[in-house]
Structure formats: structure tokens, C-alpha cells
Amino acid sequence: MSRGALLVLADGRFPAGGHAHSGGAEAAVGAGRVTGAASLEDFCRGRLHTTGLVAAAVAAAAALGVDPGELDAAADARTPSPALRTAARRLGRQLLRAARVAWPSGELDALAGRFPKGAHQPVVLGVTARAAGLGPADAAYCAAYESVSGPASATVRLLGLDPFDATGVLARLAPEVDAVVSRAVGAARGAVGEGVDALPAASAPLLEVGAEAHAGWAVRLFAT
């Protein structure tokens, strides 16, 4: 694996559309559930062990070469909210565009041909990791970290939260990111032999419900 390539892919400035999404933080702030650094940490911890774990496992499985079509269907089944399914495919399409320029590869071209309107973002992330010479753990790290870094940076904008406090939240969650990645990669290796049903299906109902409500807001800063 190339640690340099991992840094490029994991960079929050990688131009793949993530900046327009809060990962449910805007809905949680609006509902009064996230009000400062402590409640942001709770929110991120919940997201990491549910959505984050699932995304990391799907990404790792894609990096291991599990069929993208099956993984896309598995991600659909694990995403009850139609708004989040639409957003995941849109982000997948945006990531694919950037990835095909950064790491040109036949597999990425084939994915674009098969899913012209986008596959779930973690699926694209895993195939991108393969194209970049990265492994399943790298793909899982990108997905797991993104599941908490997105809400943290969005909350800085939404609440005027002290950016050092928000970064402190991410630093405190780092050991849990390691643990989630380890679980995700184990499940992904299982999926290679047993199929996608071996992938985790942890879900955070309030994230799904909040996303549906948020999609109906007339005034909002973030797309999700």
C-alpha cells in the first residue's frame, strides 16, 4: 500500500462533493440534539458505530473485489431513507469523477459505465482504493473517518463551534475508528466467501428519520 495515496484519498479537500453534506449534523443541530462539543462527540460516536461501520465494511469489500452491483444493493438494503440513498449515489458519482482523473483505471471506467448515475459512495470508495493501489483497511479507514469528520466540520459552520474543540472530538474518537475498521475488514473478508449478507447492518434510526425531515426543509446550509 501507498501511504501517500491514502493521504490523497482521505484528504477532506479531495474534490468529491463531501463539503455540501453534514452527515446528519444539520438535522441534529436543528432538533437540539447537538449543541456543543460534548453532544457532537456523542453524535459522532453513534454515527461511527452504525453508518460508519456499514460504510467501512462495504468499502473494504469493494476493495477486496466483491461485485460492485451486489454491494450497491447491499448498501441500499442498509439505507432505509430514500433521501440518504439518493445522496449516497450522488456522492458516489462525484467521487468516481474525481477518482477517474486521479487514478485512471479500467475498473473505475467499468463502474462508471455500469452506474452512470452513481453507485453508493462506499462502493466507489473501495474500487477507488484498488485503483490507487490501496487495500481494504485503507478503504475502511477513509469511510469510517469520513463518517465522523463530515459532521464535525459541518458543526463548526452550523454552531460556530470552536474548531479546536471539534478537532479534539475527532482525536478522542480515533481509537474507536481503529476498532470499527478492524471489525469492518473482518466482515468484508467474510463477504468474499459468504456473500454480502456477511456485511454488518447496523443502523441509526434517528439519522434516517432526521434525513427525511431535513430533505423537506426550505432553508438549509447542507444537502444532507
Add this chain to the structure above:
Amino acid sequence: MHLGHSLSHGGPDAVSAGARRPDGARRALRIGLGGPVGSGKTATVAALCRILRDEVSLAVVTNDIYTREDAEFLLREAVLPPERITAVETGACPHTAIRDDISANLEAVEDLEDEVGPLDLILVESGGDNLTATFSKGLVDAQIFVIDVAGGDDIPRKGGPGVTTADLLVVNKTDLAPHVGSDLARMAADARAQRAHLPVVFQSLRGEDGVRDVAAWVRERLAAWTA
């Protein structure tokens, strides 16, 4: 004109700065409109649509900051059929969506070409932002920066990437100049000094045909694009 070649090596195009669509047809000319909040970008887009819609096939992408207000204004004014107007959500940062991470905007322009094309022209409007907000060359072929006389007549002198480098600088709301004490001659001289040979248009959309100079500039770009 930006005629960058595709880096793809098979399958659908990875990037869309190239002048051709995947089927080989010429894609639409893409013109960006940026500038500070309230300077008259949406009004200029609306006026351009009214004057150009019978001449060319066109569509609009808006980048609002926190609502779909600009898109809804264009819909309400019925300057184009609704399927020709797309709003991109920008996560509180329009300048990111038009410059640093253009993926959502590229999708919007490609989807418009797929769904209502063939198109000759797509106007990409930025949400109101600051004087440093400019469009990526990967997204637009040319850009218009819109300021207004009421925002302060020292803006051309202060410069900044929008004022200095935009392909066309529009100084809007000239009818307000006497009421806000703005010196149009000074603004024109400052703009000339900042922009060398790049063009500047002074306009008021209050008057009949107020957008004609900008429309003429757009027609020139279209002629060069299709030449």
C-alpha cells in the same frame, strides 16, 4: 476557451472540460456569473434568458447558499421552462462548489444536456459570495463578474480575482449612482487600470433592453465557441 482533452482511456468521459460530449457532439458553452450578494446576478441571468431564449437553446444552474431562492425566482419569473433550471446545494460555501470542488455543478450541467439537450448555452450562477470567488476553468468556459454601484465605488480599485480576471466585468444598477454618491467615471477608470484590455459593461436593468451589452458579449462568445 478551455478545450482541455479528456484524460479518460475508455468508457464514459471522466471529466467534462473537453468540448465534446461522449457521443461526439459539441457540448454547450458554459458561462459563469459570480459576484457579491445583491449585485444583480440573478436579475442579469433572468434578463439574459428573456433576450436569448428565442435565439439559442439554453439552461441555467444556480448555486444558492442556503435556499433555492435564486432558482425559485427564475421559476417564478418564468424565464425558462422549469426543466431547464437546476439548483445545486453548496454546503454554505458557493465558492467551493464553483471553484474547489466542482463535481456537483459538473453533474448538473451534464444532466441538463442529457435531459433537455441539445443545448447551446448553460449559464452557471454562483450564490452571492466575496470578491475572491471565481469559477474553475474545469466548470466554465468564460465568466462574468457582477458588481453594483451601491456596493461602493471603490470596489474596482480594490481589485481581487473577480474584478481583475473575469472575462467580463459588469457594473450593475448605474441608475442608482446619483442616489448613493457613486462616481461612475472613477469606477470606469479604476476598472480599466485593473483589467488592462478585458471588457467592462455598465448597465441598469431598469431601462428597456438594459442587458443588451452583456447579451451581445454572450453572443460573441457563442459565435467563437461554435466557429
